Amino acid sequence: MLDEILENASIRQDRYSRSEVKYYRAVDIKKIQNQIDSLSKEYRELDFKIQEKNWTVNVIE
Template identity: 50%
Template structure:
């Protein structure tokens, strides 16, 4: 199995766990004399088995990420951390642009005037650079995911 396939499977398992959890919550309590729509014991057993499969899959994904070379100095795990931090930085600066570009109309000279304390143009340019770095890194990561066999 390729790493990319394992990542898709992990996402599927996570969705199934969430779905089972919701079904279990709906059937854990019923009115006296009624029966639940589904047997909570059966769902609990299914959930336990699914969580075990998810645990093993995540362990194998992590092992693969740690042992897969991304470039000369970094592993795939390192590249994922860097990509995520670049994405987080990009989001922060994108969120920062919004209040910096907000206009406040003044109706008289006695109203408080607000000024922007950052260069919107330079900040936007930096956001564009971060976006490009993120995209380029993500493309390389995705490519590597489809070329790499999952370690067990």
């Protein structure tokens, strides 16, 4: 969801003259990118721990 917000907020609006509507971002792109990076890091660390357990724990059959 944050990725989608970032993608839509990052679209550059080209204006051909001063009379055209100027767009302003309602969200802080840098803050959203930092949240995405932080969540991605947490996900990778969790995935690493799960994979580590998969290799170290024996399943009883």
